[in-house]
Amino acid sequence: MLIVGWVWGLLFAPQDAIQGNSYRIIFLHVPAVIYAELIYFFMALCALMHLVWRVKLAAYLIKSAAPIGAMITFVGLFSGSVWGIPTWGTWWQWDARITSTLILFIMYLGILTLHGSFSNLEKSDRLMSILVVIGVVNIPIIKKSVDWWSTLHQPASISVSGGSSIDPSMLYPLLISIIGLGFTLISLGILSSRSYILGREKNKKWVSEYV
Amino acid sequence: MLIMILVLTAFPLSIDISQFDLEKFYFSIIVVSLLMTSFLATEGMFEEDFEDGSLEQEFLVEQDFYKIVLSKIFVYVCFIGVPIALIGAIFSFANGVAIGSFMNVFFILSLSNLLLFNVFAFGNALSINKGAMLGVLTTLPLALPVIILLGTAIRSIQYEDGFLEISSLMIGLGFLISAIMPLIISTALKTHID
Numbered sequence: 001m002l003i004v005g006w007v008w009g010l011l012f013a014p015q016d017a018i019q020g021n022s023y024r025i026i027f028l029h030v031p032a033v034i035y036a037e038l039i040y041f042f043m044a045l046c047a048l049m050h051l052v053w054r055v056k057l058a059a060y061l062i063k064s065a066a067p068i069g070a071m072i073t074f075v076g077l078f079s080g081s082v083w084g085i086p087t088w089g090t091w092w093q094w095d096a097r098i099t100s101t102l103i104l105f106i107m108y109l110g111i112l113t114l115h116g117s118f119s120n121l122e123k124s125d126r127l128m129s130i131l132v133v134i135g136v137v138n139i140p141i142i143k144k145s146v147d148w149w150s151t152l153h154q155p156a157s158i159s160v161s162g163g164s165s166i167d168p169s170m171l172y173p174l175l176i177s178i179i180g181l182g183f184t185l186i187s188l189g190i191l192s193s194r195s196y197i198l199g200r201e202k203n204k205k206w207v208s209e210y211v
Numbered sequence: 212m213l214i215m216i217l218v219l220t221a222f223p224l225s226i227d228i229s230q231f232d233l234e235k236f237y238f239s240i241i242v243v244s245l246l247m248t249s250f251l252a253t254e255g256m257f258e259e260d261f262e263d264g265s266l267e268q269e270f271l272v273e274q275d276f277y278k279i280v281l282s283k284i285f286v287y288v289c290f291i292g293v294p295i296a297l298i299g300a301i302f303s304f305a306n307g308v309a310i311g312s313f314m315n316v317f318f319i320l321s322l323s324n325l326l327l328f329n330v331f332a333f334g335n336a337l338s339i340n341k342g343a344m345l346g347v348l349t350t351l352p353l354a355l356p357v358i359i360l361l362g363t364a365i366r367s368i369q370y371e372d373g374f375l376e377i378s379s380l381m382i383g384l385g386f387l388i389s390a391i392m393p394l395i396i397s398t399a400l401k402t403h404i405d
Contacts, residue, residue, distance in 0.1 A: 113349075138352055
């Protein structure tokens with residue numbers, strides 16, 4: 001599905017009247033930044049589950065999702081920079097949206113570093129969950145940064161409630177790319193959590209029976 | 212405090228700019244030095260207590276860290292936060308802020324310090340004896356909302372517009388965070404002791 005979206009977007013969607021072909025990075029950039037925030041939100045829900053109900057699996061899911069979140073945030077930042085060169089004339093701007101996304105990337109790194117800092121993994125799980133829950137305060141800031149500040153970054157072009165300002169010939173491949181990347185990330189998440197759970201529970205009987 | 216003075220004094224000396232230009236962005240330097248000084252001041256807030264067993268002892272007696280965390284933050288704010296805020300206000304006064312705004316600047320910087328100390332105490336509780344780098348990585352993103360609020364408050368002072376609204380918001384947040392954050396910090400500390 002992701003390939004269909006990208007091929008459609010990169011080869012068959014029409015050129016943009018102002019940006020020409022450079023806008024085509026939208027098919028990577030927009031899905032990446034959407035999932036950068038969604039993955040954090042998912043992690044926050046898992047962290048809450050871990051802290052309230054002591055669900056071990058929830059902590060494993062956070063640990064598995066965090067590297068994927070960091071990677072996709074980096075992709076979002078990098079693709080944004082690449083797009084910035086032809087459109088803004090600069091690859092980086094200390095703009096509210098870009099800076100807050102960089103902060104999200106640092107948060108992912110912080111979560112991973114915190115978890116890796118302690119030899120007692122149960123302790124790491126709890127501390128990581130606390131940090132993830134507190135860090136969720138930044139998500140609305142990142143989301144609303146383009147509305148709250150006058151930024152170089154344009155406001156959201158598509159919204160769940162308010163429709164879209166993008167022409168359907170570009171919107172459809174973009175939506176397919178978003179859904180496709182979602183499925184790709186879910187697959188990556190399943191693979192990553194599978195190997196992490198097996199690693200964490202390696203001394204358990206069910207693992208030796210399963211492997 | 213010395214670091215704060217050093218940064219605020221060294222900055223105008225290190226670049227050759229006019230007083231007019233300096234006045235335009237000197238507040239940014241105050242915000243950055245406030246952030247840095249607050250972080251450095253709280254860097255070892257719980258580390259020594261953790262290393263020498265005081266925290267463990269407290270946990271055995273009280274079964275809770277809420278009071279000790281609350282009082283520690285309060286002491287830090289009173290003896291480090293408020294003087295830092297005063298230095299910031301004095302330097303802003305010396306760099307073009309109207310005399311009438313002096314108290315407003317001092318008040319906002321003190322409130323920001325209260326929020327920052329809570330955030331950095333949380334980072335210190337998470338990373339306890341694992342070094343400052345981990346503390347920076349984990350808590351700097353959480354300081355972002357405080358910096359945004361502080362920036363908005365400073366703009367409201369500079370343009371004399373909306374100061375009451377933003378300061379009320381900050382007071383409310385100050386109370387809320389001062390009540391909730393020690394609870395979260397004590398949970399983190401308990402995790403270390405367990």
